[in-house]
Amino acid sequence: MSVRNLRQLFAPGSVALVGATERPGSVGATMLRNLREGGFKGQVYPVNPKYDSIGGLRAWPDVASLPAAPELAIICTPPQTVPGIVRALGELGTRAAIVMSAGVATGRDARGRSLKQAMLDAANPYLLRILGANSAGLLAPGIGLNASIAAGGATPGRIAFVSESGALMTGVLDWARTRGIGFSSFVSLGESADVDFGDVLDYLASDGGTSAILLHIESLRYARKFMSAARAAARSKPTLVLKAGRSLEAAAAGACLSGVLATPDDVYDAAIRRAGMLRVYTTEQLFAAVETLARAKPLYGERLAILGNGAGPVVLALDALQYGGGHPAVLQDETVRKLRDMVPEWRGDGPLNLRGDAPPERYHDVIEVLLQDPGANAVLMIHAPNAVVDPADVARAVAPLAKNSSRNVLGCWLGVQSVLEARTIAAEAGMPAYRTPEDAVNGFLQIVHYRESQNLLMQVPASVGDGEPDREKARRLVREALAKGRYMLADPDTKAILEAYGIPVVPTRAAATPEEAVRAAGEIGYPVAVKILSPDVAQKSDVGGVTLDLDSAEAVLAAAERMRRRLAELRPNARLEGFIVQAMARNPEAHELIAGAATDPVFGPVILFGQGGLAVEAAGDHAVALPPLNTVLARELVARTRVARLLEGYRNHPKADMDAIEAVLVQVSRLVADVPEIVELDINPLLADSRGAVVLDARMRIAMADRSGSTLDRLAIRPYPAELEEVLPWAEGTVLLRPIRPEDGPAHVAFFNALTPDDVRYRMFVRVRELQPAQLARFTQIDYDREMAFVAIRPGPDGHDETLGVGRVVADPDNISAEFAVTVRSDLKGKGLGRMLMDKLIAYCRARGTREIVGEALPQNAPVIGLVKKLGFTVGPLDEDEGVRKFWLNLR
Missing domain, CATH: 3.30.1490.20 (ATP-grasp fold, A domain)
Structure with missing residues (x-):
């Protein structure tokens, strides 16, 4: 992963346009016009040997003659010329280029070499980053940069849009302008020869001007790079995906059923879900979802209360909620009594019809009561305009409730012209506003689904069984x-x-x-x-x-x-x-399930679960997940199937042993991670009942593994690196140093609670009383591909492992610099644990090729400052602005 020199791509101070021309209808002329009309304040250098000036600007014959190195270059010349231009730009000092030229991917140079590879070879010595080739360009409306073929530019905003399609770029921009939607950046990746989704996600995740990221994906090549970047981005801001080409993707071909059932679209869906992103299916949904999520408050439940001033709209909303898998509010008796006093015609359940003549005060009073009931996690208010009540007055009545409540209040304002003022009032109060009841319910369900994916990242799984597999x-x-x-x-x-x-x-x-x-x-x-x-x-x-x-x-x-x-x-x-020959498994109440694995050409091994038996293909009831799995992820995989409802028990059928089913899925996940030769696996049927789960039939397809790289490289998400475990002698016996695991959550809480307030402040620079769920998940559920945390553990008095110390290191996407932190339990200081953890971190970073390891500490934290000095760190003076001392160690 790399964000090197992407600042020059997204926020350049100067731009050179190589291939600028005055020829009407040409890309060069279009680009020059857009650069000048977009309001870009930096220097623009047209480059073309045929002109002395273009559009009133001095033209330069070639790159080498430019008076200064432009921070960004735009290349729109014939494909054969691109590698030479890129080399000249690199020599001059330019570090980012947008290649608009088509044909680079398929063309060959005089030596028969791919033009694409020649372009990359020319850029590599200078770390020059390339967007494209065949890119439609980039817009950064905040600085007036329209380095694209899109006419009219874009409105400044806080949404980033990233797409492979240039045609979609121009269409979406035109569509967004009519709706007043603004962008922090708008990127056409083109062929992604260098800069791809992973790079852009890493950059946008830390971009303070971007509050939400929208992706239009047609295909991916580097699954692990994408997953690491996507998981990091989705933790910091809403990240939504519109996946194109679903109908064009063929079902997977395989010798086992799992290989047939795990279609490419199923796998993409699993990857998007695993990264904590939200998938949508239309462009309209994409922008509606980001508007909803930008205004949404934390949602602690899935029950929606619906009210409106007409029977038709509220019934349509209820239908949309139930068919969408949502749940209506379940109100307490006292709430029902209060509401019936306000709306005598209401029967006590279902949506509330306030009638067409309902005054603004009634909306206010009903919503106020609903917001006090724990059975209503959110409220949807629908207003159809009429001649009796001014919609703006209704908006003024409910806006303060929406603004001040900790719960989501959504508004549906039917109509267009007559409700414009009401929409404006609602928007200013942070109240999501929709045009139809169905849109409003879909907005609520998007909040539900997004929170589900985010909550999944914060759950702490249980451990699975005893002992290690053979x-x-x-x-x-x-x-x-x-x-x-x-x-x-x-x-x-x-x-x-x-x-x-x-x-x-x-x-x-x-x-x-x-x-x-x-x-x-x-x-x-x-x-x-x-x-x-x-x-x-x-x-x-x-x-x-x-x-x-x-x-x-x-x-x-x-x-x-x-x-x-x-x-x-x-x-x-x-x-x-x-x-x-098999023993007969006599259990007519057992459920026939399928569990298995397949190999996707992009994402590698995937795990499949669903309804099994002879009719598995006809039933079409299955779900897919990316390994590695733990109990939480296995439970979520099961929950996405229809058979999950049967497993919960019905009539005189007891609930199936869900722990046993989850354990099988976790172990299948471990198996395919450990044995790269396994290509496909079918367990069908897996018989499950209240007493456990057992494999009745199974088959497997194997092949010689690719040994050119790490056997784990084929996995989209790096599994737990058991090879980094190490038992070391210690002052009080021995201690195990190993990477942290999600299952360490309870031990991590106990470790935190054993720290003194000063030790917590030294670690976090602020006083923290307790770990919040999001913090605990962030500490224990790490991406082993880009960060590492080692825990020092020993068996505790209760037989469970106890955490004695933690050493953590996070590298930048380029693996140049890694920031570390070490914390030892307050009652165990001075016994060598800090030194052991530091040695482990330094050795780990050296093995990864990291160039330097850096850290910082409050000046009062003398033990840490003394420790790093002994290890050869350079310790800087007190930084007066930040109130810390910084230190660094060159690992080369």
């Missing part, structure tokens, strides 16, 4: 199969690998002949099921290859012989490798 056994079994040229593993082999990860399986044996099947049945115990074992038959029941409830040796022998004859008749070319 990774080496699983890897050995896979290697042995590959050595024999076996790439599809049938049920017995797959179950042996699953058992190594502690996943419960039905006792299963493989048998080469009917006679061996009889012996296997005797070892397992009757009754048993017998199935054919053939690499050429995906669905055994299609050829009568399954017989259940066999309770004797004679029955097993007869069934095996019968299945062998039937296979020869129906599939004469199918190979019969033998038979599978």
Whole structure:
């Protein structure tokens, strides 16, 4: 990831336009006109050897002749010229360029080299950043910069819009101007040869002029880079995604059902959800959502109270709420009594119809009562204009409630001209305003979905089971199969690998002949099921290859012989490798589920869960998630399926053991992370009831892993780096230094509570009484790809691990500088823990290639200042403005 020199791209002080011209209709002429008419105050240098002046500005024959290095260059010349121009700009000192030229990606230079690669090679020695090629440009309305082909520019605002499509850029800008929507920046990535979504997200996440980020995505190449940047951006400001091309994406092809069911759009949806972003499906929804979220207050529940001055609109709103999966408010008896006094016609449940002649005071009084009821998490007020009541008076009555309440009050003002003043009053009070009841409900549901994704980032998962999986056994079994040229593993082999990860399986044996099947049945115990074992038959029941409830040796022998004859008749070319013998799993109340894994070409391994059995494809009930999973993420994956409602229990069917189902999903996630040769995995059915979950049938596809890089590079999110764990001797025995995990939340709270107020102030520079959920999540749920926190732990008196100290380091996106902090439990100072954690952080940063490690401390924090001096840090003087002393260590 890199934000190097992106400041020159987004906020340049000067611009050179290479390819400027006066030829009407040309890109060069359009760009020059937009640069001059946009209000840009910096120097503009037209470059074209055919002109002495262009549009009243002096023209320069080439880049080398420019009087100064422009901070940004715009290149709109033939593709063959681009690499040479980029090299000349780099030599001059320019550090950012927008390449508008098309054909760079497909063209070749005289040496047969790709023009795209030649361009990147020319830019690399100078760290010159390239937007494009084939970009439609960039707008920064705050500084009057219209470095794009879009006519008319953009209104300044606090929304950043990033798109791959130049055509969408011009259309959206025109659409936004008519609605008064402003932008902090508007970016067309083009072909993303250098600057891509990840880079731009990293820059915008820390841009103080941007309060929300909108992405229009057609495709991605670097999943891990995108996920790290997206997760960081979504934590700091609303980040919304419009994913294009859903109907063009083919379903995944695979030998296992998981590979077929996990479509590309399912995977993108999982990635967007995992990053804490909100997905929308139309451009209108995109801007409606950002307007809603920009005004939204924290939402602590999902129940919406609806009121209005007519039956039709409030019923439409209720329908939209229920069909959208939302929940109406559930009011307390005292609230119902008060409201019936105000609205006698109301029956006591459902939306409130205040009638068309309802005065502004009635709106105010009803909303005031609703806002006091814990069963109404938000309120939607609908007003249809009429000749009796002035909509502006209604807005004036409810605006103070919306402004001062801790809950969301949404307004729907039906009509256009007659409600303009009411909309303005509502907007000034921070009250989201909508044109239709359906739009208003969708706005509320967007708040719900966005908060759900954000809350998911703040939950602390429970640990899963006891002990570690037998990774080496699983890897050995896979290697042995590959050595024999076996790439599809049938049920017995797959179950042996699953058992190594502690996943419960039905006792299963493989048998080469009917006679061996009889012996296997005797070892397992009757009754048993017998199935054919053939690499050429995906669905055994299609050829009568399954017989259940066999309770004797004679029955097993007869069934095996019968299945062998039937296979020869129906599939004469199918190979019969033998038979599978299983213990019968007798439980008519068990749910048939599917759990599995597939490999997406962009995001790598994904985990799938849903309704299983023979009708799995017809049911179409499944959800996808990115590994690694923990219990919270596994629970969320299950909750996104329809079968989840059945698992909660119904009639005389008890609730399924959700912990057992989640444990299977977590272990499947660990398995695909640990064993890169696993391409696909089907567990179908996974039988689940109130007593647990057990694998009935399973199959797996494996392949030789790509060893060119880390085996973890194929994962979109880096899993827990167990290789960094280290046990060290300590003054009080031994201590384990390891990366922090989300499951460390309770121990981290206990650690924080054991700190003295001064130690907390030394760490946070302010006095903090307790950790808030968002802080705890931020401390324990880290992105291992760009930051690290090591905890020093030992077993506590209660048998659970206790945290003794924490060392944390966060590198910039370019991995040039990393900022650290170390905190030791107040009663354990002076025993060497701080030095151990610092040594661990320094070694980690050196191994990553970080150039320097930096920190700061209050001047009263003498122990830390003394420690870093001993470690060779340079300690600066007191910074009078910030009240801290800064220190740094060159790691090279």
